Amino acid sequence: MAQTAVELRMQNINKSFAGVHALKRVDFAVRGGEIHALLGANGAGKSTLMKILSGAYRADGGTIQLEGRTLAIASPADAKEAGIHCVYQEVDTALVPSLTVCENILLDRKPGKGGARWIRWNSLYREAEAILRDIGYEIPVKEKVENLTLSEKQIVLIARAVSQQAKCVIFDEPTAPLSIEEAERLFEVMKRLKMGGVACIFISHRLPEIMAVCDRVTVMRDGRHVWTKRTEEIEIPHIVEAMLGKSFQEEYPKVAARIGETLLEVRGVRRGVKVRGVDFHVRSGEVVGIVGLVGAGKTELSRLLFGADVMEGGEIVLDGRSVQLREPRDAVRAGMVLVPEERRKEGILVEESVRSNLTLPILKKFTAGGFIRRREEKEHAQHMIRELGIKTPDEEEAVGYLSGGNQQKVVIGKWLATEADVFLFDEPTKGVDIGAKRDIFTLIGRLVQAGKGIVYLSCEISEIIGISDRVLVMCDGRIVKELTGSEVTSENILLYASGGESHEEK
Missing domain, CATH: 3.40.50.300 (P-loop containing nucleotide triphosphate hydrolases)
Structure with missing residues (x-):
């Protein structure tokens, strides 16, 4: 026409x-x-x-x-x-x-x-x-x-x-x-x-x-x-x-971190046809990328690891201890937290303030005799806003009015004070701009330097390649391939993610 x-x-x-x-x-x-x-x-x-x-x-x-x-x-x-x-x-x-x-x-x-x-x-x-x-x-x-x-x-x-x-x-x-x-x-x-x-x-x-x-x-x-x-x-x-407004030669900033002892072991975790006998481990100071096409089971796996859904079989070991995860509270207490894909539905309370969201998991720290010490809570929220570069008029602004990138920083910020050892990131850059993406990658780098273990789940292949130390490819609910070093290419990831070859689970 x-x-x-x-x-x-x-x-x-x-x-x-x-x-x-x-x-x-x-x-x-x-x-x-x-x-x-x-x-x-x-x-x-x-x-x-x-x-x-x-x-x-x-x-x-x-x-x-x-x-x-x-x-x-x-x-x-x-x-x-x-x-x-x-x-x-x-x-x-x-x-x-x-x-x-x-x-x-x-x-x-x-x-x-x-x-x-x-x-x-x-x-x-x-x-x-x-x-x-x-x-x-x-x-x-x-x-x-x-x-x-x-x-x-x-x-x-x-x-x-x-x-x-x-x-x-x-x-x-x-x-x-x-x-x-x-x-x-x-x-x-x-x-x-x-x-x-x-x-x-x-x-x-x-x-x-x-x-x-x-x-x-x-x-x-x-x-x-x-x-x-x-x-x-x-x-x-x-x-x-x-x-x-400046050169952006390094889109995925990597930091020098010492990879240490194993923090998380996942052994034969399964639930229905979405997660079918998944095995992997994450070490201190390491970013493990889990990549797959839509429907591969990444989000379902993250929910099992966080206790949002209950496993039908398998074992999760944190810091050498086998843990039973019946609800997210169990995972948080054990030292594992999740930044979910659907942040507005599952990661934040959109109508509540930035302050309330940032302090919710650790509210007991500011509570005595049934009363919340508001000044201490406010000071903590202000510190996190400065530390993470959250763009908001003040700590009382409703989180729903923030941009996607700043909402994501609030989700991450609320978990930092819990002193968790393992952080699960499920599609963390979904709907955020290029500058906010870099802020998120930089924050992940800081967590790695602090000895945390990172599981980064995404279908964005360039992000997985840029940020991961090891890459696990998911297809039809299984880890079908582990890629390291020069093996980590977009061609290999697409090949295995689309079921192009059959493999023994690694």
Whole structure:
């Protein structure tokens, strides 16, 4: 399909919050028929810029033009009327779960035509099916949205935008919660929109995705536009340097640590078909990476090791002692803690303060006679905020308002004071920007130097290669291969993770 003349242009956009400049004379433009990446570390201003474009915020100054016409966007309704739509990571806030796929796609449609009072359901079903076919999907249009997968819900949002003749669609971290296969299908939908002349803005922390999918890249830093370049003109190190404002030659900082005695032994641990007789060990000062494709059993294994699920067989030995883990409390008491994949559901209390989250596991230290010594608790929280570089207005801010990277620092910070010996990290960089990733890797390095044992579970192969001393590859609930030294390559990991060869368990 031929490209259209659609062009969306934001010029000299300014925005301040309580006297702090979030955006400083920012220019940004996206053309119809392109996928344009908008990148930046936490606090760079990209989210603020997109909230202005989508009507959630009002700019203090500047103009927005679409197809040469100046827009006055004062609300999300104004943005949608102009043809600007958003597909967010948290799709449930934009959909009505109790309604059908068809009803959600055509939600803003007036029932009937020409004053008719009756809804022509069969006509609407056919229209919704046609829209889904146009973007390459088949979802039962009579199915309730609450029964769909996350990726299918995203497609419903995209279909709604198409039904309203969208001219620009903002994709804000849409792939963060998706599997590799689901992300690939989403990219195909984005490419179909591009071929139809839609201007697509793509925000993602996964830089390889950006290089594979986008036509142009804009980088922001400290509320300013840094540069806009065509994808073929740049490489990932150029993007990282522009985002951080400095060279980033060592993405995964390794530290010199002495590997000591065995801290954790896992012997024949199993539960159903997801974890089938897993054996491995972790030593003091060592990072053991466990890598596998989605569904390999990594998260299920981490939950067993933390006592969140109960083993059906096997043994866990910590510091030479066999331990019975019936609940997470048992693991914490034994000296093993988990930074879970779903941090908002399992790692933090989103409505509680940073202080409460940081001190929750050690609250007894600040309690006497049934009363909490608030001053000591507050001082501890402030110390951890400084120590970990948590960006928050103060310790009383609700954790749910922090960025993904800072939420993750809170999850890690709450465990540091427990003096655990073994730290389990399950997809710790999911949904965090490149700067926060480096902070997490640096923190892991500090734990290693302190003699802790680290189990790092991820499907991000580059992270596993960059941070691990040894790599264990999981496939279908089993450890199928241990890789060390020169064996640790992306090709080997993919080979064994996809079941390309059969092996004795190591």
